[in-house]
Amino acid sequence: MPSKNDTEALYAQVQRKLVESGEWDRIQLILMNKLNESGWTDDLRHRSKENARDMEPLSFRVLLKGLAPHIQTSIPPAIRKEMMAVIRQYVEKQFE
């Protein structure tokens, strides 16, 4: 059973490979395009703007905290599934 430290070390290693190869950014671009086409990005833009409009005093942390639950739960399941597959494919190939 891998210890917490082992998992963290593995995560750091995967992250490093993803970022250094540029894969992280390319995967993120695919994600951003999918989210944009689904309308999720604009919905978030709208919500954050309207929340900020009436906030006094305006604070980024408060804004982020208020939106975090929605962000966590609103990613369309189909997109989540597709992205997991893309990431999995890369990680598996790297660590074969």
Added chain:
Amino acid sequence: MSASPESGPNPPDTDLSFSSTSSLESQANASDNNRCSHIREAMADGPSRAQIVTKYKAVISWTVNRTQDVLHPAKRRKISSPTCDVCELTLSRPFACLHCSFAGCWSNAHVGMHLKNEGHGFCVDVKSGSIFCGECDDFIYDATMDSIYLSTVVSAEEKQTKFQVKKKGREPFRPWIPSDKERVALEGTVALPCQGRRGLLNLGQTCFLNVVLQAFVHNPLLRNYFLSDKHNNQLCAKPPGCTSCEMDKLFAQIYSNSAIPHGPTSFLATTWRASAELSGYKQQDAHEFFISALNQIHNTSRGSTNVSCNCIIHSTFAGQLQSDVKCERCGNVTSTVDPMLDISLELKEKAGEVTSGENTLAACLRRYTQPEKLGAKEYSCGKCNKASHVSEASKRLSIRKLPPVLSFQFKRFEHKTTDKSSAQKIDAPVRFPASFNMAPYTTLVMNLKGKETERENERGGVPALSYPGPEAMYEYDLFAVINHEGQIDNGHYTNYARFQDEWYRFDDDKVTNSNLGACLNSPAYMCFYVKRHLDYKPDMTPTYVQTRENEAVREKELEKEKERARNKEVEDALLATV
């Protein structure tokens, strides 16, 4: 790779106008009472300001270049990837200190701790350029830094752009710096408070006119052109009925300090004079009026031509559409290029039908650029030369050249016969985005797709983009939407338009505050997008101005000659009397 640098109108890009004039800079910042006092102090002190600005520019340039390396690699090389100075994790979203070489994670307050421990004031999110103030414990806004962000990004992108004609690089953007004469003139002016948003009176079923005029008024390129006095209606020599003069008058009205709705009566009269079909007090199609108005403004623009025109209309709206017809038998491709001022998109459904799935702008564009089989009788291949056979062929559309302003029309009115009144309306909602990327629908990218190498897939990764960047060359932002409600002969037009970051709703004379959500959910008939960053040709004096100046010089010479001749006559006459 034969795309040539696009032409843009000479006035500077909308958001960069004031970056260089220091008095206007301090005006922008001074009026903001909520400005973080820490950044204000830091920017007021010479050495501190220099250090912050230098570091900021370096960080932003680094990000733009890194993104290019990742998405559009020129050659395979290791990508620069900093690690967090606290936890050593490779940073996917670095935050850089503006006072030292520290880089760290946002989460777990690694960068926050650094600012506190070292007494450093600011750090920056390298991806967005957003500045975080340690003392305020919040992201802050500074007009000067915001302007530096934009100019640094544009400058880095310009150097990366590989579209080249005759091995020349891309023309760098140069902000307008007033000459001494202009500076004096500016100091003598009085600033008028104006909203820039006025309702337009309905003059009798003229909502179709009002929505198109509002889309023109909120078009940054048209606005900059007419507000720069490039077509002064009082100096124009044309007889009454000049649509460009009407545009000039319209902008003067909108940007006056009157807030009451304006009645565009002379614009309407000029439209009737120019186009018989659009005359009379009945409901017209907004798209038809839009195209007609574009042609009218083009016709009345000084120096407009029929081929490769660079009038304000063509500079703003003209793109190129490529049609490739491929013979299925021998593979021969015949390409034709046509100019286009806008794109009309078909919707999935027919009138009265309800289907599953949504119409999105992307889906409509995919449909538009999908290869379409031509009927057996429509095409005979020149190459195959089977005289008795008519070959099977497919036709594919793609955008060869992207215009600065992209206008889309959703074809909601299908005409069953030539009689307009028997058309039915397709009400299916279309989802369109506030921002999007046109690359997948361009000729360049569509042609490269077939040839993409699969090398990245061996490593299980996502292939890099095979077309030249930067992405900003293909990115567009929505600024106006024209809505239609009701039926074809019994409907009403309204529109949404954006000014900087705020959306407004226009219903003839009624203008109200609105928001992005309301706009994106509205029943769209037409959408207008503007390119995020413009590209420029080198500054040139238009030929008609050159001609005019040469004419003026020649006239002066002629006058001098005449004067000399007259003087000589007088002298001779005097001498004769002696």
